[in-house]
Amino acid sequence: MALEEYAGDMSMCCRCSACKFVPLQQVKGFKHANVCPSISRYNFHFYSGGGRLNLGYAGLKNGFQYVPRYLDVLYNCQLCGACDVSCKYGMDMEVLRPIQEMRIKAVEDGHPHPALETVVSRMRATGSMVPVAGRKRGDWAEGLGLRNALEEKVEILYHVGCLTSFDPERQKVARATARVLDRAGVSFGVLGEAETCCGGRAYEMGHQADFLAQAAKSKELVEKTGVKTLVTSCATCYQVYKVLYDRFGLKDELEVLHITQLLERLLGEGRLKPSRGQEITVTYHDPCHLGRLGEPWIHWQGKKIPGDRFVFDPPKPYRRGTHGVYEPPRRVLAALPGVRLVEMDRIKEYAWCGGSCGGVIDSNPEFAEWTAAERLAEATCTGAEAIVTASPWSEKLFAQVLAKNGGDLAVYDIVELVDQAV
Ligand code: SF4
Ligand code: SF4
Structure with a gap:
């Protein structure tokens, strides 16, 4: 939908500022409000x-002027969706x-962010959002003897994602995922070197045409495997296959699971039996893409009745962030011997962004690190020894900020803990 379609929404904003805070009824205290x-x-x-x-509304009425301050506002947004949930x-x-549409319009009008354009050009050339640096996408799987889903029939495709595939520090998550699935006897395969980016981060960066071109390539590959289920350990890839592809009519009947949903299922069926583990108190960071942004898309059809305020017939249901993937990771943690979960003040749909969303990690790394540092400070307040997440982007940024600023927290991807326990 083009920006014009949202003119009514934009005109409805009453400047109440509720979008800056956790809703009053849900807030736990001033420090994390x-x-x-x-805006913070x-x-x-x-x-x-x-x-x-x-x-945006002023721009629609009077024309957009891409002055430096406007572009600064436009690109210094994590697109984390917290404002959306609080307003709703x-x-x-x-x-x-x-x-999001304002960003897409800026790119279409010839004003992409230079750093983000570089990232998108890389995706166009290499099929990866992160530097490839002479490595091959399937290198992480060397010696594991995994099945190639393009060559052998498997039930589930494990989509690894760009960061987990190429970042030497994140490849451990791919290996842990493969080990855990193997131990549970799951019939799964990977695409190896043929895997390609889902394209979702390009969309957030405002490059909608590039996203659609990349998504078509990815969809074609998945279809070639004939699988009915795709699982990923990357929160962003999950949101892209589950929500964005669905929105653009690219998902069809494919079942899309985040690894925490599959792990919960395998634990419930007794196919994974965690028996060892470390005694550790952890807190869990809800990645935006797995939480509020991961809420399924709602296909609504009806008509907008014109007037001062818009009315939909039939009433339009809104995505309010409440149906994200919140319980599976918590139930998985609860099943691990020795692991005790303590919650932060801002959780689930009101979670503070981990800092790596919306291209900010590439366009303004200082802002990304500041956002992550705020989250780590909140995690420290719980008394936890470790922060656990389910997104390679959050995990990478948390580790980077802790290495830079210091701090006693350990950082884990949830699959690493499961791998240790089984
Ligand atoms: S909460 Fe909604 S209505 Fe209030 S200022 Fe924010 S966007 Fe506008
Ligand atoms: S940073 Fe997040 S909460 Fe703030 S305006 Fe952007 S999307 Fe909304």
Whole structure:
């Protein structure tokens, strides 16, 4: 949908500023009441969800002028969706959708962010969002004897994702995932060197045409395998296959699972029996793409009744972040001997972003690290010894910030803990 489609939503913004905070009824305390990294960092209304809607609406009425301040506002947003969820606590209107459309419009009007354009060009050339640096995509699987889903019939395709495939520090998650699936006797395969980027991060960066071209390649590959189920250990890839592809009519009947959902199933069926583990107190970070952004797409069809305020017939259901993947990772952690979970103040749909969303990690690494540091400080408040997540992007950024700023927290991907326990 083009930005114009959201003019009504943008005009509805009453500047109440609820999108800057965890809803009052849900807030646990002053220290962790903020929910939007952008307004918290830059402290000027245009850097909030509502502020961006005000800018977009003004642009629609008076024309967009791509002055440096506007572009700064546009690209210093994590697109984490926290504003959207907080606004919808009381309102029926879209917030994140028009903000995303403003980015797409900027790219189409010839104003991409230079750093993000570089990343997207890399994807076009190599099929990877991260530097390939002479490595091959399937290198992480060397010696594991995994089945190639393009050559052998398997029930489940394990999509590894760019960061987990190429980043030497994240490949451990791919290996742990493969080991755990193997131990549970799952019939799975990988695409090896043929795997390609899902394209979702290009979409967030505003490059919609590049996303659609990349998604077509990825879809074709998955179809060639004939699998009915795709599982991934990357929260972003999950959101892209599950939600974004569905929205654009690219998902068809494919079942898309995050690894935590499959692990929960395998534990329930007794196919995984965790018996060892370390005595450790952990806190769990809900990745935005697995949580509020991972809520299934709702296909609504009806008509918009014109008027001062828009009305939909039949009433349009809104995605409010409540149906993200929140319980599977918590149930998996609860099944691990010795692991005790303590929760942060901002969890589930009100979780503070881990800092790596919306291209900010590439366009403004300082802002990304600041956002992650805020989350790590919140995690430290719980008294946990480790922060566990289910996104390679969050895990990488947390580890990077801890190495830089210091701190006693350990960082784990949830699959690493399961791997240790089984
Ligand atoms: S976007 Fe929603 S919550 Fe934010 S100021 Fe506007 S109406 Fe209020
Ligand atoms: S998407 Fe996230 S960073 Fe952007 S305005 Fe909304 S809450 Fe703030």
